[in-house]
Amino acid sequence: MKMKEINTDNILKKGIPRLNNTIGISLGLAACASVLLIINLAVKDNEVFDEAAKMGGVLFLFLLLLLSLIVSFTVSIICNNKVKKATTELAHITKSVHAGFLNFCLEPGYRITYANPKFYEIAGYDRYEIEKEYDNCFLYFVYKEDQEKIKGLKEQFSNGIYRQIELRMVTRSGDVINVLLNGNYILGREGEKAFSAVLLDVTDLKNMQDKLMLEEERYRIAAEISNDILxxxxxxxxxxxxxxxxxxxxxxxxxxxxxxxxxxxxxxxxxxxxxxxxxxxxxxxxxxxxxxxxxxxxxxxxxxxxxxxxxxxxxxxxxxxxxxxxxxxxxxxxxxxELQKLEYKAKRDLLTGVYNKVTTKEIIDDYLKRNNNSKHILMMIDIDDFKRVNDSYGHLIGDNILVFIIDKIRRIFSREIIGRIGGDEFIVFLGYMESMECIIDKANLLREALSTAYEVNGQEVYVSGSIGISVYPEDGTTYTELINCADKALYSVKDEGKNSFKLYT
Missing domain, CATH: 3.30.450.20 (PAS domain)
Known part of the structure; x- marks a missing residue:
């Protein structure tokens, strides 16, 4: 069966007769006038005819006939122009829409009763090929696994109800495309069930969605593997x-x-x-x-x-x-x-674990900048006669003795800044010293920690230390100034017999 032609000629053929009702009425009036005129002319009673002529009856009927013909002709021209204009506009709209329109029956055969040019463009066929080769069967173009979606429309039929269906179509080139049908159930003139829909090619959109889902799945798996939490x-x-x-x-x-x-x-x-x-x-x-x-x-x-x-x-x-x-x-x-370990190694003395020379200076300078309204002290330590220990017992034993001494100092000054600035030279920095008496007490604690004995092969090795002390801010306001003063006090202690402490004066 051929589809109904939806073109200008078809619409004109069916539209003009319907719109010419007005013309028919005018022609009817003309016919009535003609009949009356003939009757008047055929009347045998001349007196009646003369009387009618005197009253202008014949002239009136003639004018009525003429007027009816003029109205019919005018209305015919107007209707014809309007139909042509409407048909042209309808054809233009149908061709310019970038979506397929189609109606198809829901009976076996699923015959296409109407389709616009865009539908044929999407399918890759022209209208005559589909009519002759495929008998207008819409189901032929639906991907086999999705045909049940079309067959199921009839079971859910309800006149006027909107439905949306996503399915796949096979084009002339054999490509499988994703389409979206948005339409309504309708009843045909003879009561047949049909579906009228807009068909959109959503293949590109579907591919983008699939790629997005794939990327999301990849990201999710990567996050699970790496223990990242979104x-x-x-x-x-x-x-x-x-x-x-x-x-x-x-x-x-x-x-x-x-x-x-x-x-x-x-x-x-x-x-x-x-x-x-x-x-x-x-x-x-x-x-x-x-x-x-x-x-x-x-x-x-x-x-x-x-x-x-x-x-x-x-x-x-x-x-x-x-x-x-x-x-x-x-x-x-x-x-x-790992970074903390690297930072520790960069800032610490590898043997004793206290701050190295560079870090000690940085930390003390920073401390003084942030706490410049209080009294602080820097105590510089030198282990007495440590060269003799190294020469007598070796550097390995000497290193062990240094670690032993520093461990004792760290136990006493656990919260203070302790640094190694030379082979056997160390610094202990204490903040917030309230009085000279407090300074003396701290110095004595440090001297006692330094005066100790370390056992080597059952023999005790006695060591001691000398301490030079400088006070902030009296003796200096920077690390360099304080250590220079503490160094002078230290060597004054060594000159006076070692194993003691002295404040810079």
């Missing part, structure tokens, strides 16, 4: 939503409401020293800052503190207002501890 923070709701893995790793609910109120929900979540960093991070999330980063130690499910790096990017709406922050939590514990 999160989303909703700015307006102040809700932090971690991935489910958060509970597995850190033993907490992955959804935290009122996240910015850190004090309220979990004060022991992080190391005490990092608590302020967590509060700052929570406040920054609401600020709208584009990139947000922080590092702190978080307790895991085993209650171990692990270093984590949190990084997030803010998402904005069309008005540039922050709506959410997307990011991830990365476990950097091993990396951080």
């Amino acid at each position: 999160f989303e923070y909703k700015v307006d709701d102040d809700i932090m939503i971690f991935a489910d893995k958060y509970k597995e790793v850190y033993g907490r609910d992955p959804v935290i409401e009122n996240f910015s109120a850190v004090d309220a929900y979990n004060k022991d979540m992080v190391h005490p020293e990092d608590f302020q960093d967590l509060k700052l991070f929570a406040r920054t999330l609401k600020s709208g800052k584009e990139m947000i980063e922080a590092e702190f130690r978080i307790k895991n499910v085993n209650q171990d503190l692990v270093w984590c790096h949190i990084r997030g990017k803010t998402i904005y709406d069309e008005n540039k207002v922050a709506i959410s922050v997307i990011g991830k939590v990365v476990n950097i514990d091993l990396h951080k501890k």
Whole structure:
């Protein structure tokens, strides 16, 4: 069967007769006038005819006939022009729409009763090929595994109801494309069930969606392998939503409401020293800052503190207002501890574990800048006759004796700055000395720690130390000034017999 032709000629053929009702009425009036005129002319009673002529009857009927013909002709021209204009506009709209339109029956054969040019373009066929070779069967072009979706339309038929179907079509070239049918159930003139729809080629969109899903799956797998934990923070709701893995790793609910109120929900979540960093991070999330980063130690499910790096990017709406922050939590514990080891090696004396010469100077100078309103002391130590120890027992024993002495000093001055500035020269820096009496007490403690004995092969090796002391700010306001004064005091002690201490004067 051939499809109904939806073109200009077809519409004109069917449209003009319907629109010419007005013409028919006019012609009817003309016919009535003609009949009346003939009757008048055929009347045998001349007196009646004369009387009618006198009254103008014949002239009236003639004018009525003429007027009817004029009206019919005029209306015919107007209707014809309107139909042509409407048909042209309809054809232009149908051809310019970038989507396929089609109607097809829901009976076996699934005959296409109408389709616009875009449908044929999508399918890759022209109208006559589909009519002759495929008997207008829409099902022929549907991918085999999706044909049941079309067959199932009839079972769910309800006149006027909207339906949306996603399926695959096979084009003339053999390509499988993804299409979306948006349409309504309709009843034909003879009561047959049909479906009228707009057909959109969504292949490119589908491919993009598939690629996006694949990338998301890759990212999810990569995150699982690397132990990264994704999160989303909703700015307006102040809700932090971690991935489910958060509970597995850190033993907490992955959804935290009122996240910015850190004090309220979990004060022991992080190391005490990092608590302020967590509060700052929570406040920054609401600020709208584009990139947000922080590092702190978080307790895991085993209650171990692990270093984590949190990084997030803010998402904005069309008005540039922050709506959410997307990011991830990365476990950097091993990396951080390796860095700490490297930092320790860079700043520490490898033998004794105290600060090295460079670091000692940096730390003391920084301390003096930040605490310049109090009295502090720098005590410089030199182990007495240590060259004799090395010459007598060897450098290995000498190193062991240094470690032994420093361990004793560290036990006494556990919170103070201790540094090694030479082979057997050390510094102990103490802050906030309230009086000279307090300074003397500290110096005596240090001298007693230095006066000790170390056993070597059952024999005790006696050692002692000399101490020179300088006071901030009287003797200097920088590390260099203080150590120069302490050095002078130290050598004064050595000149006077060693194993003692002296303040710079």
